[in-house]
Amino acid sequence: MIKGIFETHINVSDVERSAAFYERLPGITLLHEDTARKSRFYWVGAPGVSMLGIRENYPTPLVQRQHFAFRVELDDLRSAREELSRLGIPTENFHGEDAAQLMVFPFMPAVSIYFDDPDGHSIEYLAMLDDEPRPDLPIMSWQEWDHLHGRTES
Structure with missing residues (x-):
């Protein structure tokens, strides 16, 4: 329902x-x-x-840190980091590292970037991938995911 x-x-x-x-x-x-x-x-x-x-x-x-994700298209995710940077909003990957190296959640599969709002709420832009889910695999870089699927660049 x-x-x-x-x-x-x-x-x-x-x-x-x-x-x-x-x-x-x-x-x-x-x-x-x-x-x-x-x-x-x-x-x-x-x-x-x-x-x-x-x-x-x-x-x-009292403001407690919250998390939510906005669904975006894969092509939009590719340009989101640059757009957020232009707005002065730093981005990171799942591990809190520079968003230049994005991570894939194989169980979905999806790729995403993270950033914070002025109160520290965690916001995610998430794009679903067309590949089959792989819940048996750990979170990995998008580059590793593409290599696993015979693609050479993300």
Whole structure:
């Protein structure tokens, strides 16, 4: 019955600062602002498909680090690191290393990059790969994954 995750909400320490961050990301469109509740809601990708909500100091001023992933197309992931860098947002791979060496999760399989928002929430851009899942394999570099599948570059 469940088809996917429609919305994610996170607590932020400063809604204006966080809004400035999220509104720079490609594919994020402001849907609604509730100034009384210090909240903003965004469409993620196409309107009506998925939503992100940010709310200042709710339910408490304590902000705990959260993690969520935005699904992206593989071709977009290839250029995302450069786009995020242009925006002044550092990226890393699964191991916390430079995102120049991206990692593949063979059990899915998928490849991704990570970055943090102003409150330290962990954000992931994740692209599914067309290959068959390999849950028997450990997380490996995209280069190793492609080599395993007879491809020479990622």
